[in-house]
Amino acid sequence: MSSQEAEKVEWSLADIVGEIFSIRESNIAASIAVAVILISGGSNLFGWTQTEYAQAKEAATDDQWLIEFNISVSTMVKEETWQDEEKKVIEFYMDEFVFPDGYYIGAVKVIVKPDADSNGTTLDPIAQCDSIGANIRNDGELAAQWDFEDNVLSGQDSSCEWIVLSLQTYPGYEGDDVNSSAANEFQALLPWSESGWGEGVLAVEVELDVNTVEELGPVTQDDDEDITIEVEVSGFIASAMLIN
Amino acid sequence: MADELYESLNELLPVASVVHIALGVMALVLVHRSSDREWNERFAGLLISWMMVILGMQYVFSTLIDYRIEQLGTGSGSGFFTYESIFYSWMTYGQSALESAFYASIAILPLIYPYPLIQKKNVVKICTIFVLSVALVLVPIDIFTEFSFRGVKYMLIWSGYIVWTPVYLRFLFGELLYEEEGARAVSSVTALLMLGAYGQSYIFWLQNLTGVSTVYFGRWVVEDFVAQSFLSSSVSMVQLALTGGTFLVIFLGESWRAMSRGFNTLNAVVSLVFVVGVLWYLLTLVNYGDAESCVLTACQAWDENFVDWYVFTFQVARFLGVPLIFMFILLNYNMVDSNAEGSKMITRIMVLLLLLVATSSLIEMIQIILPIPEMITSALFAGGVVVFIGWEERIMDQIITETSSAAESVKELVGVADIRIQDGEYRFFSMAMVAMVCYALLIAVLFHSMGIHS
Structure with a gap:
């Protein structure tokens, strides 16, 4: 330059x-x-x-998924005798309910069954139904949705009918298929793969109040009752199906 | 713990905003007093000063956004802070508008300095009209498109990759092969300008060059409130290569020079960035699972130490490295007359401010990972102050006496047109920059008040 x-x-x-x-x-x-x-x-x-x-x-991008639940039910039954005005707590260890691998505990159903003969027999035809009160105790031993509004945690009966109680253990689980919006199958199933729910001890409290007709009862004095407590635990495994 | 970590991400922002604005304003004063400098030195000084001021203002908005993000989910009624309410607010609009203004400004820097590609009498007018026109269009469009074309907006800084890289090579080879005297001033200032403009991207050079960085882009598509468009993210893929490739040019060039002329400070800085880039590449591979989790399964949180590493490298490079390098260029490459009346004191304040803020910020950063009691860090800081005050005179003398003029070297080596620019044209440029900033702020406030995204 x-x-x-x-x-x-x-x-x-x-x-x-x-x-x-x-x-x-x-x-x-x-x-x-x-x-x-x-x-x-x-x-x-x-x-x-x-x-x-x-x-x-x-x-x-979110897609619509149908979440289907494959449900397995495990049942345990305990039968005990209650004395008049006796209150007992029956415990069920949740790990004793057996499910296939990969299943989560969705809900617990407790059926309290009074003795089938308590409403009069040939020996005591005028015997009356006893009054039974039952409730599922929340003493912090069971991981469940205690605040779920559709739970039935306590019940009472004096007409020899079964008392049915229910408790949701897995968040959002109601047994029916649900729709979900998620980006992929993994994310759609993510809410249905949390372990820990339903673990612990289920405590069912049952109280008996015997109803008896003392003057007319011919043979026996009715002051106790055999009560059967049946617990059905619903386990589930979820699968996702793409809707669109 | 995670919350504390994410807070630490932005600890430097308020400091950075103050430092950038203060340094920018002081540099503006110095540049306006340096009337005997070459036209492109003075114009580049003016441009860098304004870039610092705009960056500082942008960081003010970023600080406000950060403050609001900390308050997410709080407040009541119309003051309830959701991410959406922050994203579509005057704060984000303002931050983005000033970012657009910054990119419009930096786009012309490679065209005038160190080797002026525009050698016309009306160069200042051309550049002013260019900056104003780009900002005029870019600021509203960026907001209209919900910032989903950032990759396209960033193309404005490609001018630096395209112009500075061959200029650097031209003068590096000129010095090393043809013994051109003064060529080093041009190649070194070009390398520094690239480090200043792209330093925060250069620390990812290896993962950018190999394409590993794309995993972060995939995550951002999933995570971002409004994802970048296909065009924007595709353009960013090319920018990754430009970042990696141009840094490699500087690294190899400086290594070659170090072998024949000896090791210097610029070599040390470039080598440091090189090593940080290699570490970033390895750490990205280590955290690859977390990075791609958003795309494959569900987003996993980053490892705490990885976040610390990010703070230490990217944030320090961006908030401390950029002003340090640009101020060094201003003072050391003869852009400002630090000997002029009253300028010496401002220069002295600038140097001390830079050194002290850098020291205190680095000590703050160290505290994030090492639980050092405040008593010890205060003592360290006091020690730093004493050392800097002791060295201040020496540093100042070095800056004032050992300056080199890249513009003079270019003039002597390859020749440039003899252009005289009137003082009024520089003032006109400054007025245009003020108008551009006002326009950006006004757009942000008006768009918010009119609720364009509601």
Whole structure:
């Protein structure tokens, strides 16, 4: 570059760019850099536009899923005799209910069954039904949805009917299939794969109040009652089916 | 623990906003007093000063957003803070508008410094019109599109990759092969400008070059409130390669120079970034499962130590590295006349402010991972202050006396057009920048008050 040229008032863009690329070795290095950038950029762009973007977009878009529950019920029965005005707590250890691998405990159903003969027999035809009160105790020993509004935690009967109590253990589980909005199958099933719910000890408190007709009873004095407590535990495993 | 960690992510933001604004304003004063500098030195100084001020204002909005995010789920009535209410607010609009203004400004820096591609008498006018036009269009469009075209917006800084890389190589080869005297001033300032403009991206150079970084883009598509568009994210893929490729050029160039001319501070900085980039690549591989969890299954939280590493590298590079490098360029490459009347004191304040803020911020960062009692960190900071005050005169002398002018070197080596720019044109540019900032802020406030996204 001569000094006369340097004193020019204005230069054309071609002159200016030409100065930047005036050294051959520098141009070779720049060409190699451009090649590296093109290869790297092309590779990044190809991977992103062909697969990665679509995958990410798919993961970001919620689909509708039908969550179906495959249910297995495990039952345990305990039969004991209550004296008049006796209150007893019967405990059921939840790990004694057997389920296939991968099942979660969804709900517990407790059926308190009075003695079938308590409403009069040939020996004591005018015997009356006893009054039975039952409730599922929340003493912190069982991980369950104690605040679920459809729970039936206590019941009473004096007409020899069964008392049926229920407790939801798994959050949101009501036994019926549900619709869910999630990006993929994993995320759709995520709410249905929390372990720990339904673990612990189920305590059922039963109180008996014998109703008897003392003056007319011919043979026996009715002051006790055989009560059967049946516990049905519903276990489930969820599967997701894409709706749309 | 996780909450504490995410708080620590942004501890530097308030400090960064104050530092950027203070340094920018002081630099503006210095640049306006440096009337005897080459036109492109003075114009570049002016531009860098305004970039610092705009960045600082942008960080003010980022700080406010962070503060609101901490209050998520609190408040009542119309003041109840949800992520949506923050995303579509004057804070995010303001932050984004100033970011657009910053990109419009930085786009012209490679065209004028160190080697001016625009050598016309009306260069300042051309650049002013360009910056204003770009900002005028970009600010509202960015908000209209809910910031989903950031990758396209970032294309404005590609001018640096495209111009500075060949300029760096030209003058590096000129010095090393053809013994061109003064060429080092140009190549070193070009490398520093690239480190200043892209330093926070360069620390990811290896994962960007190999394409490993794309895993983060996949996660962001899932996680972001409004995901980047296909076009935007695709453009970002090319930018990843540009980042990795251009850093490799600087690293190899500086290593080659170190072998023939000896090791210097710039080599140390570039080598540090190189090592950090390799570590980032390895740590991304280690955390690859967490990174891609969003796409494959469900988003997993980042490892705590990985978050600390991010704070230490990216945030420090962005909030401390950028002002340090740009101020060093301003002071060391003769852009400002630090000997002018009254300028010496401002320069002295700038140097001390930079050093003290950097020290205190780094000590703060160390406290995140090491449970050092405050008594000890205070003592360390006091020690730092004493050392800097002791060294201040020496540092100042070095800055004032050992400056090198890249513009002079370019003039001598390849020649540039003899252009005279009137002081009024620089003032016009500054007025245009003020107008651009006001426009950006006004748009943010008006768009929010009119509820364009509600």
